[in-house]
Amino acid sequence: MSSRYLWSKVLLYTIVIVISLWVLIPLVLIGLASFTPRHAIYQWPKPLLPNRFSAETMKFFLNAYGVLSSTLNSIWVAMLTIGFTLAIGAPAGYAIARFIFRGREAFRLGILATKMFPIPLLAIPLIVMFIKWGVYDSLLGVAFIHTAMALPFAVLITTSIFVSVPKDLEESAMTLGCSRMGAFLRVVLPLALPGLAAAAMFTFVISWNEVFAATVLTLHNRTLPAQILTSLEVSPVYFKFAGGFFMTIPAIIFMFFMRRYLLQMWGGMTAER
Amino acid sequence: MGFLRRLLRTDTLLPYWLLLPTVVYLIIFFVLPLFQAFSLSFKTDDGQLTLKYFERMVYDVGFMDALKNTFLLAIILVPLQLITALVIALLINTNFRGSRLFLYICAIPLGISDLASGLVWFSIFSEHGYLNSLLYKLGILSQPFHFLSYVHLPWTFGAILAAEHWRATAIVLVVLVAGLQMISKDYLEAAEVMGANKLQRLWYVVLPLLKPSLQAALIIRTIFAFEVFAVVIALAGNLVPVLASQSYWWYALYRNLHIAAAYGVLLMTLSVLVTWGYLRFLRTREEALR
Numbered sequence: 001m002s003s004r005y006l007w008s009k010v011l012l013y014t015i016v017i018v019i020s021l022w023v024l025i026p027l028v029l030i031g032l033a034s035f036t037p038r039h040a041i042y043q044w045p046k047p048l049l050p051n052r053f054s055a056e057t058m059k060f061f062l063n064a065y066g067v068l069s070s071t072l073n074s075i076w077v078a079m080l081t082i083g084f085t086l087a088i089g090a091p092a093g094y095a096i097a098r099f100i101f102r103g104r105e106a107f108r109l110g111i112l113a114t115k116m117f118p119i120p121l122l123a124i125p126l127i128v129m130f131i132k133w134g135v136y137d138s139l140l141g142v143a144f145i146h147t148a149m150a151l152p153f154a155v156l157i158t159t160s161i162f163v164s165v166p167k168d169l170e171e172s173a174m175t176l177g178c179s180r181m182g183a184f185l186r187v188v189l190p191l192a193l194p195g196l197a198a199a200a201m202f203t204f205v206i207s208w209n210e211v212f213a214a215t216v217l218t219l220h221n222r223t224l225p226a227q228i229l230t231s232l233e234v235s236p237v238y239f240k241f242a243g244g245f246f247m248t249i250p251a252i253i254f255m256f257f258m259r260r261y262l263l264q265m266w267g268g269m270t271a272e273r
Numbered sequence: 274m275g276f277l278r279r280l281l282r283t284d285t286l287l288p289y290w291l292l293l294p295t296v297v298y299l300i301i302f303f304v305l306p307l308f309q310a311f312s313l314s315f316k317t318d319d320g321q322l323t324l325k326y327f328e329r330m331v332y333d334v335g336f337m338d339a340l341k342n343t344f345l346l347a348i349i350l351v352p353l354q355l356i357t358a359l360v361i362a363l364l365i366n367t368n369f370r371g372s373r374l375f376l377y378i379c380a381i382p383l384g385i386s387d388l389a390s391g392l393v394w395f396s397i398f399s400e401h402g403y404l405n406s407l408l409y410k411l412g413i414l415s416q417p418f419h420f421l422s423y424v425h426l427p428w429t430f431g432a433i434l435a436a437e438h439w440r441a442t443a444i445v446l447v448v449l450v451a452g453l454q455m456i457s458k459d460y461l462e463a464a465e466v467m468g469a470n471k472l473q474r475l476w477y478v479v480l481p482l483l484k485p486s487l488q489a490a491l492i493i494r495t496i497f498a499f500e501v502f503a504v505v506i507a508l509a510g511n512l513v514p515v516l517a518s519q520s521y522w523w524y525a526l527y528r529n530l531h532i533a534a535a536y537g538v539l540l541m542t543l544s545v546l547v548t549w550g551y552l553r554f555l556r557t558r559e560e561a562l563r
Contacts, residue, residue: 012369019361020378026393026439027381029403033396044417046406088294095291099284107292114303115493116544118500120520121537122302124530125309148302155295180287209386211503212517216524225388229503230525233510237401240507244392251384259377263451 027248034058034245038238061242064235070227073139077214077223078207080143082200085150086158090196093158094184098167114152122148123213130217137219145217146207153206154199157261161195162188198261201254208250307541313534326531330539333532335522339514342430346515347498350437354494355487357438358445363475366453376450383443391507394436395421398428398508421508429509436504441497445490452486453479488555495551496544516540 033041036050038057061067096104126145127136135141165188173183211225218226228235228243235243255262317323330336361379365372382390397403398420408414420428456479464478480487502517511522520536523529 012364012367015360016364016369016371016375020375023378023381023439026397030393030396033403041401044401045409046401048403048406048410088298091291092295095288099288101285101288104288107296110296110299114299115496116541116548117303117307118496118517118537118540118544119502120500120517120533121310121541122306124520124524124533124537125306125313126302127524127530128309128313129305145302148298151295151298205384209384209389211386211388212521216521225386225503228392229388229506232507237395237399240392240399241396244389244396244507247389248385248393251386251389252381255377255381255384259380262376262380262383262447263454 030245033241041238057238058242066227070222070224074224077139077142078204081146081207082203084147085154085203089151089154090158092155094162096159097162111152119212123216142214145213150203150206157199161192165191198258201258205254310534310537313531314538326535330532330535335514339516339519343515351495354442354445357442362449380443382440388503390436390440391504398432423512432508445494448490452483456482492548492551495547499543
């Protein structure tokens with residue numbers, strides 16, 4: 001019995017390690033590639049591990065035309081998206097978490113139905129609409145569509161955040177003389193803050209990663225993914241390596257901070273159905 | 274003003290006020306573009322109804338390949354990812370020491386964009402990539418092999434599969450892990466008391482109860498698989514056309530909004546059909562969950 005137990009443990013951890021390596025090794029490789037000197041990348045046979053590290057490739061990438069400005073653009077767009085998304089979505093999340101009202105199920109169904117809209121279907125017509133509204137090729141325009149993409153998630157996430165704040169606390173505050181607004185600001189908001197921060201990070205990742213809409217809705221004011229995508233055909237391999245690595249860094253950092261909320265966010269979105 | 278204040282104060286109306294901004298925003302950015310997309314793809318610039326854009330889309334050289342590639346990718350990837358994710362989720366659900374860390378590691382690709390993951394796998398499959406170095410070290414190759422080129426299209430397709438499998442299994446995984454956590458331990462204990470072994474418990478208790486999550490994961494993953502875009506561009510440029518990349522090229526190269534929008538309409542139709550199909554043919558009993 002105990003040797004069978006031991007073997008099942010060994011088997012379990014072998015599978016776990018193999019799967020972990022499958023996820024991690026490509027990340028390590030792109031990291032190595034973007035710190036390999038440029039000439040070494042073209043070497044044949046190329047050593048598996050670079051014999052010398054250098055920041056030269058990464059520097060080349062960061063100094064390449066359009067990279068710095070598009071990175072700043074990406075950050076601006078993400079900030080705007082976070083602001084819009086939480087301002088619009090959080091009240092809806094609060095409403096679903098706290099009230100039972102006619103149309104609540106219809107609203108939730110509508111939120112889930114947005115998942116059926118492919119990005120080309122939204123982005124291509126928005127080119128026409130944005131030109132009319134004067135926000136084509138602007139960071140504001142890109143933030144608008146990123147907000148549209150993040151909003152359904154934000155509503156679902158904030159719903160589960162507000163559900164987890166006990167209703168009793170809010171009601172006690174109101175019996176003790178707080179208005180609904182006061183109770184929300186003094187009691188609910190502080191308790192919901194860590195969850196809202198995670199929702200903001202999640203929104204950041206959605207915006208930072210989005211490429212199709214950002215590419216077709218801009219000409220000069222590119223975001224970083226749009227800049228990299230449109231220059232792929234003319235860029236040397238080391239530019240692509242460094243670019244790939246650079247784009248994954250914030251994602252990995254944010255995933256680390258959000259790890260506690262992962263299941264709540266993605267799991268909740270479907271479990272509600 | 275007084276009327277407005279009264280409206281704002283009433284608790285019965287409050288939820289509707291709170292939902293209003295979201296509803297308005299979703300109408301502007303989902304419903305309006307939907308109508309605009311239909312009008313772009315079915316109407317000429319002077320307002321005549323027409324099918325000529327769809328005809329041009331269908332008879333264009335890239336169309337059949339794009340349709341075939343998109344379907345082939347989805348048909349291979351979705352079951353593969355479902356199985357991978359199910360194995361990982363069931364492992365995590367045994368709550369072994371280190372399972373939290375394992376879940377976090379497996380979820381990392383969730384934060385990585387399709388473009389970035391395409392480039393990550395480009396560093397492996399490119400002519401100057403790691404796979405070539407490894408095969409040289411193992412003595413299999415003496416010259417670099419061009420995995421990503423028009424003479425080795427099956428390899429290029431395989432590289433796209435590898436990148437998508439790596440990147441997008443995580444979303445299926447978190448949906449399934451969340452689903453598994455909602456299954457009450459009572460059912461499992463009852464089954465154990467009645468003499469069901471591990472495999473029987475998995476087959477007759479866990480999987481049926483997991484069906485709603487499986488269905489949700491399938492719907493989401495299939496819809497996203499149809500929209501595959503930047504991974505393909507990063508690894509194959511336009512060697513391997515897919516529906517979303519065709520939409521992109523029609524706009525980026527030819528500035529033809531009509532046909533770009535027609536591809537959008539086609540993708541939407543596929544998404545709706547797939548969702549309907551899964552809901553219709555994978556009926557779940559909601560009460561099983563609660």
